[in-house]
Amino acid sequence: MGLELVPVSRPAPGSGGITGTWRTLRPVVDLKKCIDCGICWLYCPESVIDWEKGQKIKIDYTYCKGCGICAHECPTKAIEMAPEAGL
Amino acid sequence: MTVRIDLLPKTKYVVPGNSACAGCGMMIGLKVLGMALGEEAVLSIPASCASVVQGLGPKSGVALPILNVPFASAASVATGMSEAFRQLGVKGQAVVWAGDGGTADIGFAAVSAAAERNSDVLYIMYDNEAYMNTGIQRSSETPKGAWTTTTPTGKREAKKDVALILLAHGVPYVATANIAYPQDFYRKIKRASEIRGFKFIHLFAPCPPGWLFDPSLTVEVARKAVETGVFILWEYDNGELKLNPPSSALVDKSRRKPLVEYLKLQGRYAHLSEDQIKQMEEEIDRKWQFLLRFAQAARPRA
Numbered sequence: 122m123g124l125e126l127v128p129v130s131r132p133a134p135g136s137g138g139i140t141g142t143w144r145t146l147r148p149v150v151d152l153k154k155c156i157d158c159g160i161c162w163l164y165c166p167e168s169v170i171d172w173e174k175g176q177k178i179k180i181d182y183t184y185c186k187g188c189g190i191c192a193h194e195c196p197t198k199a200i201e202m203a204p205e206a207g208l
Numbered sequence: 209m210t211v212r213i214d215l216l217p218k219t220k221y222v223v224p225g226n227s228a229c230a231g232c233g234m235m236i237g238l239k240v241l242g243m244a245l246g247e248e249a250v251l252s253i254p255a256s257c258a259s260v261v262q263g264l265g266p267k268s269g270v271a272l273p274i275l276n277v278p279f280a281s282a283a284s285v286a287t288g289m290s291e292a293f294r295q296l297g298v299k300g301q302a303v304v305w306a307g308d309g310g311t312a313d314i315g316f317a318a319v320s321a322a323a324e325r326n327s328d329v330l331y332i333m334y335d336n337e338a339y340m341n342t343g344i345q346r347s348s349e350t351p352k353g354a355w356t357t358t359t360p361t362g363k364r365e366a367k368k369d370v371a372l373i374l375l376a377h378g379v380p381y382v383a384t385a386n387i388a389y390p391q392d393f394y395r396k397i398k399r400a401s402e403i404r405g406f407k408f409i410h411l412f413a414p415c416p417p418g419w420l421f422d423p424s425l426t427v428e429v430a431r432k433a434v435e436t437g438v439f440i441l442w443e444y445d446n447g448e449l450k451l452n453p454p455s456s457a458l459v460d461k462s463r464r465k466p467l468v469e470y471l472k473l474q475g476r477y478a479h480l481s482e483d484q485i486k487q488m489e490e491e492i493d494r495k496w497q498f499l500l501r502f503a504q505a506a507r508p509r510a
């Protein structure tokens with residue numbers, strides 16, 4: 122009947138909701154300053170930064186919580202935390 | 209030795225949109241665990257932030273097989289899993305991912321028993337230095353002097369060195385790690401999972417709401433803990449205890465950054481007097497001397 126006897130959750134985005142709405146500051150990337158080192162990708166606790174060497178980074182703003190770790194750790198200061206519009 | 213950053217796996221074992229606080233240090237650790245073990249890891253997680261951050265069913269924010277188990281049972285459950293893997297001939301690594309409260313306090317008897325049995329378990333204690341998900345109560349891993357909701361004027365007792373206690377059990381592998389050094393943590397997980405028997409890693413994982421700092425500083429706080437000598441990176445493997453970089457270059461205490469550079473980032477230390485900070489500095493040095501004597505004693509004879 123498709124009933125599960127053990128309560129099982131399956132991996133899916135948004136288990137905590139649309140967490141991008143938590144953000145008060147938004148990481149804005151200046152790709153001209155980016156040296157493609159991957160450090161922001163490595164440290165982002167939310168896994169919302171996509172990175173393949175040679176293709177530069179991309180941030181998923183639907184779930185980015187705006188913690189600012191990426192901006193703080195970026196060696197070239199290519200990421201700036203800007204106030205979210207409407208706040 | 210260090211894996212190149214662009215060669216680390218890209219699979220997302222921490223799934224975006226989970227319930228962890230912004231800037232959670234523990235989640236950086238979980239990411240690295242996934243990168244290092246991938247589909248081979250099966251986790252046993254006791255009550256903690258690590259059980260909460262997965263989110264509410266039917267979705268999960270961590271893409272690894274996880275058994276969420278009651279307190280004090282995590283190491284025993286992992287022992288059972290490892291026995292099942294062995295009997296069924298399944299290639300898997302039973303991993304306990306537990307907080308400091310669930311390890312050093314509430315689950316300690318089960319951890320010690322699994323170590324004594326030398327169960328084939330990789331036990332990782334992520335240390336946010338308090339019972340965070342229930343509201344920042346002190347644990348035996350909360351450092352002396354730190355504010356928590358149950359130590360409003362600063363904790364009076366010293367931090368328990370649980371990694372050294374596990375080392376004294378005679379298990380094959382014990383290490384410390386820190387989320388500011390993901391490649392070091394990655395290498396240690398890989399190395400530990402090659403060993404059959406009980407492995408213990410103490411992972412330093414800052415917590416912005418619990419330590420009272422801005423979430424952008426999680427990695428900075430973790431790094432400063434190592435650079436000031438508060439947290440020492442070391443590894444016990446093959447009967448030998450070694451310091452790891454950058455701690456290995458900080459044996460001479462004049463090479464360490466002043467302790468205040470670590471303390472001043474965190475509100476939980478805001479009330480400390482200069483005298484108390486001096487005392488802390490002396491205690492940190494005693495900790496180094498103690499560990500270095502262990503390293504000396506645990507060196508294999510030529």
Ligand SMILES: Cc1ncc(C[n+]2csc(CCOP(=O)(O)OP(=O)(O)O)c2C)c(N)n1
Pocket residue numbers: 255256257258279306307308309310311336338339340341342347
């Ligand atoms: C037997 C039992 N006692 C108490 C609790 C309540 N409880 C849930 S999590 C927790 C604290 C866990 O602290 P820690 O292991 O340090 O993990 P953290 O929350 O910091 O991640 C407590 C006391 C419980 N779930 N079960």
Ligand code: SF4
Pocket residue numbers: 150154155156157158159160161162178194195196197198199200
């Ligand atoms: S840390 Fe900075 S320089 Fe490095 S990839 Fe990210 S944005 Fe680019």
Ligand code: SF4
Pocket residue numbers: 148164165166167168169170180184185186187188189190191192231
């Ligand atoms: S602000 Fe935080 S969550 Fe958003 S991309 Fe940067 S590190 Fe990731």
Ligand code: SF4
Pocket residue numbers: 227228229230231232233234235257261336340341414415416417418
């Ligand atoms: S309370 Fe601390 S450890 Fe727990 S999820 Fe939040 S940041 Fe992470």
